[in-house]
Amino acid sequence: MSFDNKSLQNLIMGALERIAFLVVEPTDPNVTNDLPPAYASAKIDFDGFAMGTVVVSASEGFLLEMASGILGVEPEDISVEVEGLDALREITNILGGEVLRALGGDDNPSRLSLPEVINSAPSTWPTASCLMDAMGELLYVSWYSKAAKKAA
Amino acid sequence: MNCNVLIVDDSPILRTAIKKVVRLAGVPDDRIHEAGNGQEALDVLETIWVDLVLLDLNMPVMDGEQFVVELQKRDVISDVAVVIVSTESNKERLQRLRDLGVRSSLHKPFEPEDLCRLITEIMGVAS
Numbered sequence: 001m002s003f004d005n006k007s008l009q010n011l012i013m014g015a016l017e018r019i020a021f022l023v024v025e026p027t028d029p030n031v032t033n034d035l036p037p038a039y040a041s042a043k044i045d046f047d048g049f050a051m052g053t054v055v056v057s058a059s060e061g062f063l064l065e066m067a068s069g070i071l072g073v074e075p076e077d078i079s080v081e082v083e084g085l086d087a088l089r090e091i092t093n094i095l096g097g098e099v100l101r102a103l104g105g106d107d108n109p110s111r112l113s114l115p116e117v118i119n120s121a122p123s124t125w126p127t128a129s130c131l132m133d134a135m136g137e138l139l140y141v142s143w144y145s146k147a148a149k150k151a152a
Numbered sequence: 153m154n155c156n157v158l159i160v161d162d163s164p165i166l167r168t169a170i171k172k173v174v175r176l177a178g179v180p181d182d183r184i185h186e187a188g189n190g191q192e193a194l195d196v197l198e199t200i201w202v203d204l205v206l207l208d209l210n211m212p213v214m215d216g217e218q219f220v221v222e223l224q225k226r227d228v229i230s231d232v233a234v235v236i237v238s239t240e241s242n243k244e245r246l247q248r249l250r251d252l253g254v255r256s257s258l259h260k261p262f263e264p265e266d267l268c269r270l271i272t273e274i275m276g277v278a279s
Contacts, residue, residue, distance in 0.1 A: 018261040086165040097239025
């Protein structure tokens with residue numbers, strides 16, 4: 001199944017709208033923008049018929065907005081280190097599941113790892129990636145595909 | 153709704169979000185309980201009667217599937233309504249869980265209304 005930047009964008013927009021009531025829009029990574037830098041990144045690996053890693057990076061403001069949307073409270077009442085990073089792990093978990101599903105996970109056995117906050121993204125070029133602008137805050141999602149295991 | 157609900161998810165923020173939906177379904181605060189993994193959920197079940205378990209699968213220490221297997225071993229799976237709330241979409245795994253006695257499943261990310269409806273459907277008759 002073909003899975004490209006556009007497919008990834010659609011998954012991100014759908015997931016954030018449902019889980020955090022957030023509207024985000026893709027933006028061209030090649031065009032200079034004023035988006036703030038990433039505050040934190042998290043990754044989730046999947047293994048089985050498809051193998052790979054999804055990495056999600058977000059600015060501090062985005063983490064506050066996302067956690068605020070999930071909890072239904074004001075961003076001022078959120079701690080970025082507590083609820084913000086928890087929200088980052090959860091959206092990484094959800095996007096990992098969504099990517100796997102888009103690749104055919106409904107009908108093929110696979111396993112997701114636990115999501116974890118990381119210090120640096122993989123040094124390889126991503127298979128698909130999206131830079132999203134969420135009301136002036138940054139969200140960057142990338143998917144790194146690895147060779148799939150052959151069926152027994 | 154006079155039932156005890158146990159939310160099992162390793163993400164505190166998701167547990168809080170799910171708790172709000174459970175409240176909206178009509179379950180009072182003092183009847184909503186939380187656990188961060190399958191082992192903690194078993195500990196809760198040792199102390200209180202639970203009617204409905206909203207269960208994540210991908211968790212540390214004891215995952216959701218191990219928890220369901222444990223309920224079956226203890227012969228209590230038929231007494232508790234277990235609903236999977238997870239990113240899991242693999243049909244084979246979900247069917248295996250249903251064969252073990254899981255009542256239903258809801259895919260994350262979900263609409264709050266869908267979870268509310270599911271809780272009402274499953275617990276409505278018993279309430």
